[in-house]
Every structure is written in C-alpha cells, then in structure tokens.
Amino acid sequence: MIISCQNVQKYHGAQLVLSDITFDIRQGEKIGLIGRNGCGKTTLFRLLSSEERPDQGQISIRRNSIIGLLSQIQEADGDETVYAVLQRSFAKPLEWQQRLRELEQEMSGLNSGTDEQDWNRLLKEYGSLQEKFEAAGGYEIEASIQRVAAGLGIGTGQYDRRFASLSGGEKTKVGLAELLLRRPDILLLDEPTNHLDMEAIEWLEQFLQTYDGTVLAISHDRYFLDAVVKKVIEIEDGEAITYHTNYSGYQVEKEARLLQQFADYQEQQKKIKQMQESIKRLIEWGNRSNPPNPSFHRRAASMQKALDRMVKVKRPILERKSMDLQLQQDDRTGNQVVILDRITKGYGNRRLFSEASDILRYGETTALIGGNGAGKSTLLRMILGQESPDSGSCTLGSRAVVGYLAQEAVPEGGGQSVLRYFREEAGLEEGEARGQLARFLFYGSDVFKDITNLSGGEWTRLRFAILMHRRPNLLILDEPTNHLDIDSREALEEALEEFPGTVLAVSHDRYFINRCFGKLWAIDQGRFTSFSGNYEYYKEKQAEKAAAASLQTGMSGQGGKQMAKPDTLPKSKVPAELAETADSRSGTPAKSGSKPERSTDSRKQRSSISWEQEIAAAEAQLGLIDAEMLNPVIASDAGKLAELQHNRDAAQEKLDDLYASWLSEAEAHQ
Numbered sequence: 001m002i003i004s005c006q007n008v009q010k011y012h013g014a015q016l017v018l019s020d021i022t023f024d025i026r027q028g029e030k031i032g033l034i035g036r037n038g039c040g041k042t043t044l045f046r047l048l049s050s051e052e053r054p055d056q057g058q059i060s061i062r063r064n065s066i067i068g069l070l071s072q073i074q075e076a077d078g079d080e081t082v083y084a085v086l087q088r089s090f091a092k093p094l095e096w097q098q099r100l101r102e103l104e105q106e107m108s109g110l111n112s113g114t115d116e117q118d119w120n121r122l123l124k125e126y127g128s129l130q131e132k133f134e135a136a137g138g139y140e141i142e143a144s145i146q147r148v149a150a151g152l153g154i155g156t157g158q159y160d161r162r163f164a165s166l167s168g169g170e171k172t173k174v175g176l177a178e179l180l181l182r183r184p185d186i187l188l189l190d191e192p193t194n195h196l197d198m199e200a201i202e203w204l205e206q207f208l209q210t211y212d213g214t215v216l217a218i219s220h221d222r223y224f225l226d227a228v229v230k231k232v233i234e235i236e237d238g239e240a241i242t243y244h245t246n247y248s249g250y251q252v253e254k255e256a257r258l259l260q261q262f263a264d265y266q267e268q269q270k271k272i273k274q275m276q277e278s279i280k281r282l283i284e285w286g287n288r289s290n291p292p293n294p295s296f297h298r299r300a301a302s303m304q305k306a307l308d309r310m311v312k313v314k315r316p317i318l319e320r321k322s323m324d325l326q327l328q329q330d331d332r333t334g335n336q337v338v339i340l341d342r343i344t345k346g347y348g349n350r351r352l353f354s355e356a357s358d359i360l361r362y363g364e365t366t367a368l369i370g371g372n373g374a375g376k377s378t379l380l381r382m383i384l385g386q387e388s389p390d391s392g393s394c395t396l397g398s399r400a401v402v403g404y405l406a407q408e409a410v411p412e413g414g415g416q417s418v419l420r421y422f423r424e425e426a427g428l429e430e431g432e433a434r435g436q437l438a439r440f441l442f443y444g445s446d447v448f449k450d451i452t453n454l455s456g457g458e459w460t461r462l463r464f465a466i467l468m469h470r471r472p473n474l475l476i477l478d479e480p481t482n483h484l485d486i487d488s489r490e491a492l493e494e495a496l497e498e499f500p501g502t503v504l505a506v507s508h509d510r511y512f513i514n515r516c517f518g519k520l521w522a523i524d525q526g527r528f529t530s531f532s533g534n535y536e537y538y539k540e541k542q543a544e545k546a547a548a549a550s551l552q553t554g555m556s557g558q559g560g561k562q563m564a565k566p567d568t569l570p571k572s573k574v575p576a577e578l579a580e581t582a583d584s585r586s587g588t589p590a591k592s593g594s595k596p597e598r599s600t601d602s603r604k605q606r607s608s609i610s611w612e613q614e615i616a617a618a619e620a621q622l623g624l625i626d627a628e629m630l631n632p633v634i635a636s637d638a639g640k641l642a643e644l645q646h647n648r649d650a651a652q653e654k655l656d657d658l659y660a661s662w663l664s665e666a667e668a669h670q
Contacts, residue, residue, distance in 0.1 A: 002027045002065060002186065002214050003048065005240070008057035010043055017043050019238030021057070030208065030215045032225040032247060035235035036320075037457040037485045041218045044235065045069060045188050048216070061186070068184030070176055070192060082166070083159035085174055086145050089181035093138040096129050103129070148177050151203035152196065153372055169195030180207065189217040193224050194482055197371045198508050220486050222247050222511040261316040268313045279303050322487040323461050324439035325495040329473035334398040335362050337474055337502045338383055343392035343528075345378060352378060356392070356528035358521065365496065365503040367513045367535070370523035376506045377407065379523070380476055383504070396474070403472030407479045407506075410452055410459045418454070418462060419447040426469040440465040456483030464492070477505040481512050510535050550623040551616065615662065618655040625651060 001024055008021040017040040025031060035041050046052045047059060049069040061067070087094060103126045107119065137144065146156075152173055158166075163174065172195050179187070187208075193201045205227040208215055219225055225232070225247035232243040232250040241257075243250040279300045286296030338360035345352045352375030360366055368376050381387040382394050384404060396402070416424075423433045437447050440461045454462065460483050467475075475496075481489050489512060496503055496516045504521075507513055513520075513535040520531040520538050531538050625648045 001025070002062045003216075004058075004060040006058045006060075008044075008047065008054045008059060010040070010047065010052070011055050012043070016238060018047075018054075018235075021235070021238075021240045023233055023240045023242050025214060025216065027062075028212065028214055029231055030211075030229045031217070031231045031233055032229035033216055033218045033233050033235065034220070034225070034247075034250075034486065036487055037455060037483075039235045040238065041235055042190060045190060045216075045218065048186075049188060065186055066182075066184040067186045067188065068179045068182055069188040070172075070179050070190055080163050081159065082154070082161050082163055082174055083145075085163050085178050086149060086154075086159075086181065087141075088178055089183075090136075090138075090141050093133055093136045093141060096133045096136075097138060100126065100129055100133065144181060145177075148180050148207075151200065151207065152177050152180075153200045173200075176204075183211075183213065185213050187211065187213055187215045187217075189215065189219070191218055191220070191483075193219060193221045193508070195372075196508065197374075198369065198510065199371060201508065201510075220481075220484065220489060221509060222486065223509075258316050261313065265313045265315050268310075272307065272310070275303055275307050279307070320487065321441065322491040323441055323464065325464055325468060325491050327468060327475070327495045327499040327501075328471050329499075329501045330401065330471045331399055331473060332500070333362050333400045333473050333502065336360075337362055337364075337397040337400060338504065339393075339395040339397070341393045341395070343379075343382065343389045343394055345375060345382065345389050351526050353523050353526055353528040358528075358530040360502060360504060362397075362502055363500065364519055365517045366505075366519040366521055367517040368504060368506045368521045368523070369508070369513070369535070374523040376523060377478055379521075380404075380478060380504075380506065383476065400474050401470075401472045403467045403470055403475050405460075405463055405467055405475075405477045405480055407482070410454055410456075416451055417448045418442055418451055421451050422462065422465060425466045428469075436465060436469065437462075457485060457488065460484055461488065473501040475499070475501065475503045475505070477503070477507075479506055479508070481507060481509045547620070547623065550626075551619050615655070615658050618651065618658055622648065622651045622655060 003025040005021050005023050008018055009016070010018040021044065033041050033044070043052070047054055048061070049067050051069075103122055107122050107126070133139075149156075154173060154177055158170075163171065166174065176189075176192055179189075192204065196204065201221070201224060205224060208217075208228045215228070217224075217228065229246055230244075232245065232247060234241045234243070234250070234254070243253050245253060282296045282300035282303070286293050286300065289296070336359055340356050340358050343356040344354040346354075356379070368379065370376050378387060382389055383396070384402065385396075418437065419430065419433060422428070422437055423430065426433065426436070428436065434447055442458075442462070449458075451459070451462070460480070464480075480492060484492065489509070493512060493515050503516070505517070517534060518532070520533070520535065522529050522531060522538070531541075533541075625644055628644060
C-alpha cells in the first residue's frame with residue numbers, strides 16, 4: 001500500500017467539500033479520479049500533496065515516497081527558459097557534472113609526480129562522482145529531455161524561450177514534461193490531456209502504461225482513461241466510490257450498482273414502513289386495553305430502538321442534472337454550407353497548408369484534426385471571414401447563420417456577473433435569463449458570481465447558453481469539450497446528435513469525434529485531406545497506408561532497383577519482373593514475353609505467389625521490429641534495444657536468403 005485515505009473531511013469555509021473519503025492505492029496502480037466539476041477532485045490532490053491538511057480523517061503515504069503534482073497553473077522564475085525548466089528534474093546530476101568539470105580543470109593544472117597527494121585526492125573524488133553521475137543517468141540527460149519533449153510536442157525551437165512568455169497551455173505542457181522527467185513515486189496529474197494534440201496524448205498513454213510508479217489522474221478524457229487506468233475512483237456527494245476496472249467497465253458497474261442500490265432502498269423502505277405501522281398498532285393496543293397493558297408499549301419501544309439503529313440505505317440519484325443544451329435553428333442553409341476552393345495559407349517562410357479544397361454540405365458533422373500549430377484555428381478564422389487566405393477562396397452558403405464557440409479564456413477585469421453578462425449577450429429580461437441559466441447549472445447565488453471567477457467548465461457552459469439562444473444553423477466549435485466534465489460532454493454529444501444543422505469542430509477528444517462526427521478534415525505536415533469516417537476508421541486507414549509505404553520501401557532490390565509490392569502486380573507480370581531482375585544481375589538481356597519452364601525439383605516448383613507471400617511476411621516482420629525500435633518508451637532501454645537489434649539481424653538475414661533463392665530460381669527459369 002502506498003496511499004491510504006480514511007474518513008477524510010475537508011471544508012472550504014462553511015462549505016463541506018469532501019465528507020467521507022476512504023480508499024486505498026497500491027504501488028504501481030494506474031487510477032482515474034473522476035467526478036463532476038466542483039466535486040472536490042483538485043482539493044483531494046492538494047491534500048495528497050500535503051499542500052493542505054484534512055479537517056478530519058487521516059491520509060497515510062508510504063515514508064520517503066516522492067510525490068509529483070501537475071497543477072493546472074504552472075509557475076517559474078522570471079528569466080527561466082523552457083530548457084532550464086526541463087533540466088530541473090536533473091538538478092543533482094547537473095551539479096555533479098559541473099563539479100566533474102571543475103575537478104578536470106584542477107587536475108590538468110597538477111603534476112602527478114610532485115603533487116601526488118592532491119592528485120590522488122582529486123582523482124578519488126572524481127571517480128566517486130563519476131560513478132554517481134553515471135548511476136543517475138547523467139550521460140542520458142540530453143537524450144531523455146529530447147525524447148519526452150518531442151513526445152509531448154515541445155520543439156527544440158522553444159527551448160530558449162522564457163517560460164513566463166508561454167501561454168497557459170504551453171506552460172502546462174512544459175510542466176508535464178518536467179514532471180515526467182523527474183519520475184516521482186506517485187504521479188498526480190490534473191487534466192494532463194487538456195492542451196495536448198492527439199499524437200502527444202497517444203505518446204503520453206504509452207508512457208504511463210509502462211511507468212513504474214503509481215499514477216493518479218484527474219481526467220474527463222474517456223479514451224485516455226480506457227487506455228491507461230485499471231481502477232476508477234469517483235468522487236460523488238463528498239464520498240469516494242472505487243471501481244476495479246477502466247472507464248468503460250466503470251460505466252457498466254456503476255449502472256448495475258445504482259440499480260441494486262435502488263432495489264435495496266425500496267426493500268428497506270418497505271420494511272421501515274411495516275415496522276412503523278407495527279409500532280403504531282402496538283401503541284394503540286396498549287392505550288385501548290383496560291386496564292392499560294404496558295407490555296405493548298415495551299414492545300413498541302423495543303421495535304423503535306431497532307428502527308433507530310438500522311443503517312439507512314441512501315436513496316440513489318439515478319439521473320443527475322446536467323446542462324440542458326437543446327440546439328435548434330431558425331432556418332436551414334442551402335445544400336452547400338462551406339466551400340473551400342484551393343486555399344493556401346502561411347506565415348513568413350512557414351506554410352500551414354496549400355490547395356485545401358472541399359465542400360461541407362448541409363447536415364454534415366465534420367471534425368477538424370491536426371497537431372498543435374498545424375493551422376486548425378487559422379482555417380476556422382478564414383471560414384468566419386476574420387482572416388484572408390494567401391490564395392484561393394472560402395465561401396459560406398446562402399442563409400448561413402454561424403454560431404461560433406472560440407477557444408478563449410475568461411475575460412479579465414470584466415466586473416460583470418453571470419446574470420448581467422448573459423442578459424446583455426442574449427437580450428433577455430431577468431426572470432427569463434435566470435430560467436435559462438438554471439438549465440446550464442447556474443442556480444441561486446451562482447448567477448451573481450463575477451465571470452472572472454468562473455472555472456473553465458462554468459465559462460464554457462455560459463457560452464453554450466448564449467450560443468443556444470442565437471439558434472444558428474452552422475456551428476463552428478473550437479475545442480468545445482475542454483474543461484467540461486463527462487456529464488456535460490455527454491449532454492453536448494446528445495445535443496449535437498439531435499441538431500439538424502451543420503457542425504464543424506476542432507477537437508482532440510477522440511471519444512467525442514467517434515460519437516458525433518462522420519467526416520474528418522486533417523491538416524498534417526502542410527497537407528489538407530478530407531476523409532469520410534470517424535477517428536477510429538481514419539487511424540486504421542493511416543496505419544494501413546504507413547504499413548504499405550514501409551513494405552514498398554523495403555521491397556527494393558540489392559542493386560538499388562525499387563521493386564513493386566508483389567500483391568499489387570498482375571500475376572502474369574511477376575515472372576517477367578523476376579526474369580528482368582535476374583538478367584540485369586547476370587548482364588544478359590531479358591527475354592520479353594518468355595515464360596519460365598517448370599522444373600521437377602520441388603523447390604523450383606514453388607509458385608511466384610508463394611515466394612511473394614513469404615517475402616511479404618518477412619518484410620512485415622522487419623517493419624514491426626523497426627517500428628518497435630522507434631518506440632519512445634523503450635528508446636532509452638539499452639537491453640531491450642540490443643535484443644531487438646539481434647532479432648532484426650536475424651530477420652534481415654532471412655529476408656536476404658529469400659531474395660537470393662527467389663532470384664536463383666528466376667535465373668534457372670531462363
């Protein structure tokens with residue numbers, strides 16, 4: 001056991017945030033901490049990291065355990081660079097490295113003969129420090145920083161930037177990289193995927209799956225939870241409920257638990273009612289009897305004590321309130337809603353994309369995907385007319401009424417309440433405005449909160465309330481699920497499924513994309529592509545394309561001649577290709593149209609298809625090994641790399657033998 005919480009309570013002022021938190025966590029477990037916005041997840045993290053103390057209960061953490069907390073707000077010294085922040089994790093080895101250099105300078109100025117005593121002292125210190133430096137991975141510091149930074153999408157061009165000049169999302173990303181490089185015993189991650197693109201999220205999932213320490217992650221990313229965690233702790237009504245499964249299993253188990261709890265509650269209520277009726281009858285009988293019979297009253301009192309001692313089953317809430325988002329349109333657009341005609345855009349020498357062309361039709365739901373900085377938000381701004389393309393044109397269809405949800409932070413220094421801001425944006429009377437806000441979970445005094453004090457999830461809900469009131473027929477959403485809890489995400493997904501208009505959304509939420517979108521626009525390495533299907537299908541096809549490209553590259557002849565992929569050639573042409581290759585090696589002109597004669601030798605009777613299949617299998621095996629060697633998770637594991645290199649040499653030797661036998665047979669057929 002590495003963490004144990006027993007009956008933990010925590011107040012914020014007079015408000016009870018955590019009422020009875022009890023759970024245990026074992027060494028090496030990967031756990032997802034979930035719950036609605038404001039339920040106390042971040043408060044629990046502050047308790048676990050000793051930033052705050054519980055008001056009641058006990059938190060026990062194994063002695064000498066190192067805890068690493070990724071908070072949503074990152075801080076650093078004023079002039080500290082990004083690279084300096086990444087180096088924090090190696091502070092001690094870097095001190096030793098500096099001392100080693102000083103010792104080298106001192107020893108270079110000594111004469112080993114005349115200053116033997118000083119020389120031996122320095123040499124002993126140097127040897128001891130060098131051993132410690134090597135054991136701490138000092139010689140892999142640069143490689144480790146590069147591997148983690150590249151995996152999370154932090155380019156080398158950012159290394160010299162001042163950390164203070166970064167955006168909030170960039171700071172969180174650098175803070176996450178620094179934390180992963182530190183490799184603490186307990187990793188506390190608060191919304192780690194919020195500012196990562198899909199490639200970085202998938203890299204992080206692989207990293208955490210093989211992480212030696214214990215991971216506790218607050219996340220609303222359902223794909224991430226399924227991929228990483230094996231245990232889910234839900235904070236609900238101030239209590240912690242543990243499920244020993246991933247997120248998909250949690251959904252099934254929670255539904256079954258709620259139904260069972262409701263059945264137990266109904267059964268107990270029936271029993272309580274029967275006992276209450278019995279107590280009432282006994283008292284009436286005792287009062288009616290003449291003379292009064294005290295035994296009836298004693299039995300009633302005994303039964304009342306038993307009823308008071310009974311542990312009451314809480315009535316479960318089968319369906320909790322979530323934001324009531326109902327998207328409707330006043331009028332539909334024409335059939336063609338957004339027309340991209342050979343759009344090209346770049347900044348300076350950097351080209352974002354070129355010749356982007358496609359048509360978004362009425363009723364289509366399209367997700368725009370790509371890495372951070374690929375140009376997704378720029379494309380949205382061009383569609384909205386807020387920015388001009390370098391060449392080409394972007395046209396909105398007739399009668400298009402756009403509802404745009406930008407990726408923007410809460411305005412600073414507004415000094416407006418939620419109610420006033422909503423009334424001004426929607427043009428409603430106070431009574432109607434308060435009714436509308438209640439549908440988006442702003443109740444009672446919540447409507448008088450200053451908008452600058454809203455959380456990210458509350459700010460997004462408020463903007464959805466305004467968007468719903470405008471009744472657009474074209475929704476353009478930039479990262480709409482960021483900061484929303486799972487219940488609000490599901491409410492958004494249900495609203496989009498019912499929305500009759502057209503939707504274009506930038507998102508990194510793979511679950512959201514798979515559920516709501518049937519078409520993808522992808523911007524990758526300066527190329528814009530349109531793809532029919534959801535994200536799972538897109539990834540499957542991308543993997544097939546990558547495997548085919550790898551196979552094509554691998555099927556090159558020993559003389560440098562590129563061989564075509566065997567299964568893409570007509571079967572009648574394969575023998576001629578073999579003959580041409582064989583003749584080019586022997587210096588003999590190929591005989592066009594000649595057919596290989598069959599030999600009685602069993603090896604020579606093998607069909608060309610059999611050769612193709614065996615070579616393709618060997619190529620695929622080699623490709624798999626190469627892909628595994630490039631996996632960042634094992635890039636620093638020398639033992640594993642050596643084993644893979646041995647396997648690769650054997651696979652390459654097998655492939656060379658197959659090529660030699662294939663060509664030998666081809667020559668024999670001439």
